[in-house]
Amino acid sequence: MKNSSITINFNPTEENLSEIFSWTTFPKNNWSVIQKCFEKNNLCVAMIQNETVGFFAYELEAVCIFIIIAETKESHRNRGVAKFIKKAIEKNFKNSDYKAMHLYCAPKSSEFAWKKLGFEYYPENARKNNDDKIYMFNIFGDVLQLSSTNYEMLNNDNTIEIWNSQFPKNTMPNWFSNLDFKEDKKTFLKPLLLFGSDEWKVRIKYNGNCFEGRYKDFDKRSEVYECFYIGEIK
Known part of the structure; x- marks a missing residue:
């Protein structure tokens, strides 16, 4: 099967929804979740010759898309639908x-x-790794590229450093990067996005200033809860 034969619909119909309910292997107590995503227009379906063969039901958060339920029809699995x-x-x-x-x-x-689709595991000590669920993520937007090697690359003027603990034993950060700003000298050229714990230590040097503390203390008005996200100096 060629991918060109697949069509994607971000505005599925009741008929698409009925088709999904006719073949999904998820128990009926999950169907209401799919229904709610459909009603919010947060259901993406794949079709082949007018047959619904796969779907992603999702929720739009502040800066991320949370995939709630996804499935490919059994007869079309392992064919690249997802x-x-x-x-x-x-x-x-x-x-x-x-x-x-x-x-x-x-x-x-x-x-x-999910790993085959490019998803990665949350970092060690991330907040959502504190239960027995397996959490994964995939970044597709244009964001700041963090490094965990070549610490000497930092210019010591405008930088960000992140440790995977509130009270790290090591002085060397787990992730770091130089920062570039737009003309206002406050807005990052590319925002920082990292899946971790809001208790982790962060150090941000900018324009002769320095913030050092927990991520959640950097911007207490932030409405982003699903990940680290810093787009500007407050």
Whole structure:
């Protein structure tokens, strides 16, 4: 099957929804979630010759897209349907405020399928790793590229450093990067996005100033809860 035979619909009909309910393997107590996503226009479906063969049901958060439920019809699995839907979502939201997708694997065995789609595991000590669920993410937006090697690359003037603990034992940060600003000298040229814990230590040097403390103390008015997200100096 060629991907060109797949069509994507971000405005599915009741008929598409009925088709999904006719073949989904998720139990009926999950159907209301799919229904709610449909009603919010947060359901993306894949079709082949007018047959609904896959879907992603999602929730739009502040800067991320949370994938709640996704499935490919059994007769069309291992044919690239999920990959095609994922790419369509990335393209649809490419120029928006949304920069990444995240999810937890249900069932847990689905982690290998998500890994094939380019999803990564949350970092060690991340907030959502404190339970027995498997959390994964995929960043598709244009964001600041963090490094964990070549610490000497930092210019010591405008930088960001992040540790995966509130009270790190090591002086060397786990992630770091130089910062570039727009003309206002406050807005990052590219925003920082990292899936971690809001208790983690952050150090930001900017224009002769320095913030050092927990991520959640950097901007207490932030409405972004699903990840680290810093787009400007407050």
